[in-house]
Amino acid sequence: MAQSGLFGPFVSLLFVLSCWTRISAGATLSLEEKLQQLETTLQATVNQLQEKVVQLEEKVAQVQATNVQLEVQIQQNVPNRIFIFRTSSSVGKAMNLTTGKFTVPRSGTYFFSFTALASFPPSVPEVFCLAYLYWNGVKTGSGGVEEANTAYLQSSPFSVHSTLKLKSGDEIWIQINEMSDETILYNDAGDLLTQFTGWMLDEEIVASL
CATH class of the missing domain: 2.60.120.40 (Jelly Rolls)
Structure with a gap:
């Protein structure tokens, strides 16, 4: 479960890139719009990864604080x-x-x-x-x-x-x-x-x- 949670942002990014590729083929969006969409998705992915890193750091700190x-x-x-x-x-x-x-x-x-x-x-x-x-x-x-x-x-x-x-x-x-x-x-x-x-x-x- 921990691994799937960590790789979730990558799966989302791949999905969006796939959709973007299909949309590009139909030429329904301008290049500027496509880049903006990609930037938004990348930022969302970065935010999710940062949250995961914070969670892992908190967990490690908790383990160190409760050394038995x-x-x-x-x-x-x-x-x-x-x-x-x-x-x-x-x-x-x-x-x-x-x-x-x-x-x-x-x-x-x-x-x-x-x-x-x-x-x-x-x-x-x-x-x-x-x-x-x-x-x-x-x-x-x-x-x-x-x-x-x-x-x-x-x-x-x-x-x-x-x-x-x-x-x-x-x-x-x-x-x-x-x-x-x-x-x-x-x-x-x-x-x-x-x-x-x-x-x-x-x-x-x-x-x-």
Whole structure:
């Protein structure tokens, strides 16, 4: 639809030129009248193209103004619950710190990354922690860590990464589904060792024109 709208002025111009050619063959108009008619048509076509350019410029400016990014730090890490975050640099207020969910503001391709540092109790035969990335309630990515016979102050990093093509209104969140007893995720505000980040890689501009 966007392409047909853009080329509409050219179609109109070709139609008028065709009519002008046929009229010329009948010699019903003077040369001056024909040139005046052609000038009027060309000006109308230029005006339409200028309007299209303005519309596209406004659309690009709107996309740039609503660039989507998020970076939040974990506040709570209760097993089998969605993460609740304490601070956010989310552009456009798309990240709800209370629910822990990111609501997609604009359709497009997004990249998400969850990185964490798990701390384990000492002298335990087996410890583990597993996180899932959810897309509208469906698991779409996972990452975790598992250790055995842990030592004092032992910790291990893990992460979840995913690139998704999303629609406006989709919901994304991180959730811990499996965690061994006494295992924790570092959540000190100054260390930034456990955080959820993401940004829009590409927006579906054509679909919205």
